[in-house]
Amino acid sequence: MNTSQALSPVLRIAKYTLTDEVRQKSFVILFAICAIFVFLMRGCYQGSYLVNGQLLTAETVVRSVSKVTFQIIAAGVMLITALFSMRVFRRDRSEGMQTCILSKPIARWQYVMGKVIGLWVLSVLFMVILHSIVFFIASMSLKTLMAEYLIASVLCSFNLLFVVVSVLLLSLLMADIVAFLCVMAIGIGSFVADGISALSHSQIAQMMQQPGAHPQSDMTFWTLIYPVWPKLSGVQQLASSVISSEAFPALDATYPLINIVLYCLALGWLLFKRFGSEDIV
């Protein structure tokens, strides 16, 4: 079997996954709500903002508001992606599509790969469309093309791949809703941990430390877990730094992305292994 022959059913299954999801009423409603939210944020771009008695420039306002909107969209689409992904295998099973596909000369890895690609493409499109609205509004307001938004969007797509693969894997091992909640807990854990880490390294935290006091031992459970925890928040920060062109330490810049890519590969391998040994009912 050559590559194009092997990829043909993968792409077909991906297409069916994508079209089946788009046909769902819940998808259309969610998309409409998200698009309305992004359009409503438009009003914030024209406001006059005073910080410490100083009026912010229009450019600062546009950049700040669009960055916040960008972050909300990236995090929100992760949640929506988890919602789409959690029911995919179960629905295919109950509607007979799994047996229909796997009774054809199609290998299980091709089926799983098709599902992953379909869900990933769908969620990336969902996010890119919403980000493009922000990009369009920001570019119009500043009268300059802000292509960095789209690069940042591409970076955030790795988070979506992580969500798709992990929810699909966990949905094979536990109830769909539990799989969804587990992945959400991982995501929330990542944001909270990065927040605490940023706070502990802030100037306020440094100032609060007693002069002459010995710093606590770093070998706690959390300091061991923190570096290997899925860096969903880190990837979003990396994307955000692309938008604002902030200086990002070289190692810190790439580590979250490498962390998420490695997780995608490891969880993807486990997903193929687990589905390969599943009984099809």
Added chain:
Amino acid sequence: MIELNNVTKQYDSLAAVNQVSFSVNAGEYFALLGPNGAGKTTIVKMMLDFTRPTSGMLSLNGLPSTNEACRAAVGYLAENHHIPPRLSGWQYLLRCAELLDMSPSDAIDQCRRIVELIGMQGREGTKVETYSKGMVQRFGLGAALIGNPKLLILDEPTAGLDPIGIREIRLLLESLKNQGMTVFLNSHLLSEVEKICDTAAIINCGKLLVKDKISTILKDGETLEEVFIRFVKG
């Protein structure tokens, strides 16, 4: 065409299929009979690699069942067949044709032919959620026939159908007989099996009790139902 060699499927301490061996030749209409829980569906699932045997070998078209290429010329109708309700019968058939890597024009030609064969002209465009059980079953059988398979595996094709639906499925299967297709039929309806199948095997508690030509199994004017009860009750 189908070869089972000492196949066993163990679920914890229960042997759903126990050292079963038989073969089905090309062009044969074969029925696998047995009471509920005898292991018939497990055998079908192992043939299609939906579940793996604990021990033994299964092959389809000369290839091990774990090789997806063995399903290249196989049509399958599942027990309690389902079709996604948001699709129309036509969209479902088209998907099945596309999954067999057919060109768009070939897929459309095949689907037209199948719709005619299953007698669903005029209803193929409506959503599956509006179909009766019999119509879903007909589309399921139609989907199994796409790509002109050499082997048709039918798991309880008449389950849930009324007598008219059962007769229609039987007539359809009889019409396929002269096309040289091999049919593996898993059914409870012994009268229907007697009418269309050449060979039968009876299985109970995972063990193969008999496998022979139906004309050989039936003795002294017995019906298949009487033979079935005789074997199953021991």
